[in-house]
Amino acid sequence: MSGALQPVIVGAGPAGIRAAQTLVRHGLRPVLLDEASKAGGQIYRQPPDGFRRSGKALYGFEAGRAASVHAAMSAIQDGVDYRPETLVWNAEGGQLDLLQRSQTTTLAYSHLIVATGATDRVLPFAGWTTAGVYSLGGAQVALKFQGGSVGERVVFMGTGPLLYLVAYQYAKAGAKVLAVLDSARLGDQMAALPALLQQPAVLAKGLYYVGWLRSHGVPLHGGVRPLRALGQERVTAMEWRDDAGEHRLDCDAIAFGYGLRSETQLADILGCRFAFDALQRAWLPVRDGAGRSSVSGVYLAGDGAGILGADAAEWAGERAALALLADAGVPLDGESAARAVTLERKLARQRHLRIGLERAFPLPPDWAAQASDELVICRCEEVTAGDLRATVKATGATEINRLKALSRVGMGRCQGRMCAAAAAEILAQCTAQAIEQTGRLRAQAPVKPIPFALAEPKEPL
Amino acid sequence: MTERLRSDVAIVGGGIVGASAALALRRMGLSVTLLERDFCGSRSSGVNYGGVRRQGRSLVQLPLTQRAHGIWARLPELIGIDAEYIRCGHLKIARSEADMASLAAYRDRSRGFGMDLQLLAASTLRERFAWLGERAVGGSLCPQDGHANPRLVSPAFARAAARLGADVREQTRVDELAHDGKDFVLLTATGVELRSRFLLNCAGAWAATIAEHFGEAVPMVPAHPVMAVTEPLPMFMNLSLGVEGGGIYARQAPRGNCVIGGSRGFALDAERARPSRDAITLVLRGTVELLPRLRHAHIIRSWSGTEGYLPDHEPVIGPSAKQPGLFHGFGFAGAGFQLGPAVGEVLAELVQGGASSTPLAAFSISRFSPVPAPATST
Amino acid sequence: MSQSVTGQALFRRLNETVRERIRFTLDGQAVHALQGDTIMTAILTQQSHLRHSEFGATARAGFCLMGACQDCWVDSESGERYRACSTLLLPGMRLLTQAEPKA
Numbered sequence: 001m002s003g004a005l006q007p008v009i010v011g012a013g014p015a016g017i018r019a020a021q022t023l024v025r026h027g028l029r030p031v032l033l034d035e036a037s038k039a040g041g042q043i044y045r046q047p048p049d050g051f052r053r054s055g056k057a058l059y060g061f062e063a064g065r066a067a068s069v070h071a072a073m074s075a076i077q078d079g080v081d082y083r084p085e086t087l088v089w090n091a092e093g094g095q096l097d098l099l100q101r102s103q104t105t106t107l108a109y110s111h112l113i114v115a116t117g118a119t120d121r122v123l124p125f126a127g128w129t130t131a132g133v134y135s136l137g138g139a140q141v142a143l144k145f146q147g148g149s150v151g152e153r154v155v156f157m158g159t160g161p162l163l164y165l166v167a168y169q170y171a172k173a174g175a176k177v178l179a180v181l182d183s184a185r186l187g188d189q190m191a192a193l194p195a196l197l198q199q200p201a202v203l204a205k206g207l208y209y210v211g212w213l214r215s216h217g218v219p220l221h222g223g224v225r226p227l228r229a230l231g232q233e234r235v236t237a238m239e240w241r242d243d244a245g246e247h248r249l250d251c252d253a254i255a256f257g258y259g260l261r262s263e264t265q266l267a268d269i270l271g272c273r274f275a276f277d278a279l280q281r282a283w284l285p286v287r288d289g290a291g292r293s294s295v296s297g298v299y300l301a302g303d304g305a306g307i308l309g310a311d312a313a314e315w316a317g318e319r320a321a322l323a324l325l326a327d328a329g330v331p332l333d334g335e336s337a338a339r340a341v342t343l344e345r346k347l348a349r350q351r352h353l354r355i356g357l358e359r360a361f362p363l364p365p366d367w368a369a370q371a372s373d374e375l376v377i378c379r380c381e382e383v384t385a386g387d388l389r390a391t392v393k394a395t396g397a398t399e400i401n402r403l404k405a406l407s408r409v410g411m412g413r414c415q416g417r418m419c420a421a422a423a424a425e426i427l428a429q430c431t432a433q434a435i436e437q438t439g440r441l442r443a444q445a446p447v448k449p450i451p452f453a454l455a456e457p458k459e460p461l
Numbered sequence: 462m463t464e465r466l467r468s469d470v471a472i473v474g475g476g477i478v479g480a481s482a483a484l485a486l487r488r489m490g491l492s493v494t495l496l497e498r499d500f501c502g503s504r505s506s507g508v509n510y511g512g513v514r515r516q517g518r519s520l521v522q523l524p525l526t527q528r529a530h531g532i533w534a535r536l537p538e539l540i541g542i543d544a545e546y547i548r549c550g551h552l553k554i555a556r557s558e559a560d561m562a563s564l565a566a567y568r569d570r571s572r573g574f575g576m577d578l579q580l581l582a583a584s585t586l587r588e589r590f591a592w593l594g595e596r597a598v599g600g601s602l603c604p605q606d607g608h609a610n611p612r613l614v615s616p617a618f619a620r621a622a623a624r625l626g627a628d629v630r631e632q633t634r635v636d637e638l639a640h641d642g643k644d645f646v647l648l649t650a651t652g653v654e655l656r657s658r659f660l661l662n663c664a665g666a667w668a669a670t671i672a673e674h675f676g677e678a679v680p681m682v683p684a685h686p687v688m689a690v691t692e693p694l695p696m697f698m699n700l701s702l703g704v705e706g707g708g709i710y711a712r713q714a715p716r717g718n719c720v721i722g723g724s725r726g727f728a729l730d731a732e733r734a735r736p737s738r739d740a741i742t743l744v745l746r747g748t749v750e751l752l753p754r755l756r757h758a759h760i761i762r763s764w765s766g767t768e769g770y771l772p773d774h775e776p777v778i779g780p781s782a783k784q785p786g787l788f789h790g791f792g793f794a795g796a797g798f799q800l801g802p803a804v805g806e807v808l809a810e811l812v813q814g815g816a817s818s819t820p821l822a823a824f825s826i827s828r829f830s831p832v833p834a835p836a837t838s839t
Numbered sequence: 840m841s842q843s844v845t846g847q848a849l850f851r852r853l854n855e856t857v858r859e860r861i862r863f864t865l866d867g868q869a870v871h872a873l874q875g876d877t878i879m880t881a882i883l884t885q886q887s888h889l890r891h892s893e894f895g896a897t898a899r900a901g902f903c904l905m906g907a908c909q910d911c912w913v914d915s916e917s918g919e920r921y922r923a924c925s926t927l928l929l930p931g932m933r934l935l936t937q938a939e940p941k942a
Binding site: 692693716717756757758759761 | 918
Binding site for chain 1: 847849850851852853854855856857858859874875876877880884887888892894895897898899900901902903904905906907908909910912919920924925927
């Protein structure tokens with residue numbers, strides 16, 4: 001860590017942008033690193049140049065928030081050192097390793113705000129690796145970022161608010177949405193109603209999407225257990241079971257997901273302490289109310305350290321920046337101090353409200369027990385549930401990193417982003433352990449693939 | 462104490478050395494308890510490069526490596542799985558005429574140990590291994606050397622030992638050990654008290670602590686070789702590659718991933734290590750130079766481990782100079798994987814009969830004892 | 840694999856269709872896409888696969904579209920690899936999606 005103040009922010013979604021804005025407001029010039037080519041993260045992702053849809057068309061009810069976040073970014077563009085198309089692939093000794101256009105460089109920091117966001121959480125079903133099956137977030141990116149649909153006739157599946165949002169967005173944009181298959185039951189949502197009533201805006205939006213889909217003739221099913229996607233070279237149909245029996249829908253695309261999972265690899269490499277979060281059923285880097293991690297000078301903001309949603313990401317980014325400023329000895333006025341308190345209160349409330357959402361859209365509780373041996377868990381390495389179970393039986397493995405070493409699950413390019421949750425569920429189930437007893441999959445540098453090409457000598461040998 | 466155990470032999474460390482010692486001892490009919498702090502084969506034995514190589518070893522290691530070669534030939538029979546072990550050959554690249562001379566000299570010195578080394582000229586390399594870069598001016602090929610998946614091999618030795626009746630205790634850290642005049646007494650963090658006649662110190666990079674505990678400190682230092690792996694690629698590398706004079710080493714696993722090793726990482730704590738950015742950069746550069754075909758490939762993951770290095774880069778194998786009944790097998794300087802199964806057999810021989818058919822003088826722990834002061838009149 | 844078994848497009852354009860056309864080569868065929876398309880969109884609006892899995896040779900067409908799943912890597916004729924979902928198509932790219940036989 002250098003003596004001079006050099007704050008760096010990783011991630012330019014709502015959390016990273018608000019953090020940057022806050023630091024700039026207090027006279028600092030942070031480096032803002034963004035893997036994408038334009039700021040906004042996933043939820044407020046901006047289409048490429050030359051695309052014409054309005055904010056309303058792109059972001060619907062979130063258009064106002066999107067505009068505000070994008071405007072904030074525009075306002076600070078000259079006040080930050082913004083580095084798009086830059087991947088942080090490692091961290092060591094107070095410096096980050098960056099990959100930008102096939103060049104690696106290092107970047108020293110005195111303070112670091114990690115705002116790496118989230119991806120979909122997926123639980124495999126038979127045929128999920130077939131061409132034409134996408135995550136809900138992926139389907140949304142196709143629409144938002146490219147103006148397209150992942151298929152002509154799309155089935156939406158899984159659970160969570162995102163399920164209804166993306167189905168609605170697709171139908172509204174003119175795609176054929178064949179059905180929404182929710183693994184949660186109406187009973188789950190009813191049970192969660194008191195909690196959901198505490199967040200009326202969220203509830204209202206959800207009801208709106210449901211109502212709109214229904215009134216536009218999109219069948220909505222609850223209590224769904226996915227059976228299989230059919231098709232070899234591409235998806236041709238989706239089969240599922242619910243209380244009424246087994247069903248099949250011919251389709252050419254499936255978009256599915258069960259909420260979100262945090263991108264925590266960088267926090268792991270930075271040495272942050274992790275704890276198991278029972279509500280999110282995931283290992284998350286520990287942060288205090290202000291966003292301080294267990295490592296001095298490293299702050300965590302937004303969905304990258306636990307799913308709280310986009311609004312909370314904005315609050316968390318701002319709050320972490322205020323903590324950074326305070327810790328760095330930058331004088332803060334009374335207004336900032338009061339704001340910090342307000343932000344922490346909002347974040348605490350949001351954590352409480354998440355309980356209602358999890359109750360309304362729970363993970364299928366018996367997924368692992370129902371997973372057949374043939375089910376592909378690790379899509380990079382094509383490791384099946386049966387492979388995992390056989391490895392456990394043959395070797396006595398009880399821990400996830402051990403299972404990875406012996407079965408190859410999580411050894412692929414994605415380093416377990418897509419499969420670790422499911423692999424842990426299978427491991428827990430076949431070793432009769434609670435999920436947190438199976439351990440935490442360790443991140444390894446580079447957190448995403450880096451090319452050899454960057455090492456090419458510039459002069460001929 | 463929740464559990465009192467007694468066995469002929471106690472082994473500390475469940476890597477490939479300790480586990481194969483347990484296996485060998487069980488075949489002799491001796492009772493064995495193996496105590497492993499983590500999971501068997503999860504440390505150096507499990508995260509090394511995976512080279513199963515005789516070529517390049519010091520002359521004093523050749524009898525041991527030859528013995529190990531015979532054991533590796535029976536690997537599936539011993540451990541029940543093939544663990545991706547193949548004898549595809551090991552090629553040591555020369556980058557200069559001086560390197561070639563060095564390789565030729567080694568071939569001459571190492572005759573008689575069955576390695577069948579072949580010196581290959583540059584033209585032969587281009588013809589047989591077109592994927593090699595232009596830097597190689599020649600090389601030395603050991604046709605029956607090869608590689609395996611260490612993650613699979615090492616734990617499998619422990620399982621094989623357990624199947625034969627060894628009591629293998631994982632996640633069982635030894636907190637105290639001593640000799641009470643009659644037995645070795647080991648107390649574990651899990652409440653086990655183990656008494657034994659013999660003790661094998663197979664604790665890898667952490668074995669110096671045990672040696673020192675019994676009055677024979679050794680100047681072993683830890684270091685952390687770095688490994689990186691590519692995405693699966695179409696098979697092209699039909700042998701394991703090394704470079705004379707040092708540099709990177711590379712092999713292609715049967716599933717297509719290229720494993721590339723080289724340079725050093727750093728310790729995260731007493732038990733874990735991580736590749737340094739310098740090491741990763743060096744691996745990236747060295748790879749492109751040696752294997753131009755990989756220039757469009759990616760590294761998808763890297764790792765390191767902890768190895769023990771003694772000043773002469775030779776291990777300590779043999780009886781303790783201070784404590785009867787204690788035998789050491791550690792300090793392999795990053796080259797213990799191929800030797801491991803033979804070291805296990807040797808340790809078992811030492812326990813059973815006090816001697817081994819394999820020459821061990823060069824590995825004696827006594828070489829680190831201070832020279833006794835000449836007798837003076839007192 | 841000598842012919843594309845998946846001639847039909849996977850992705851459909853719903854809007855933003857008024858954009859400049861750009862030409863590229865896909866498995867040796869001259870085709871075109873629109874300025875602002877990612878490589879993924881450019882390919883999947885023509886056919887239904889980006890690559891084939893190394894293990895099992897099944898067709899893959901990406902999954903997460905946000906650079907996480909690493910399932911959308913596409914080769915070019917000159918050997919470069921692109922993460923199709925997060926790389927904009929450039930004019931003149933020569934891309935390959937047929938399975939390369941493993942030796």
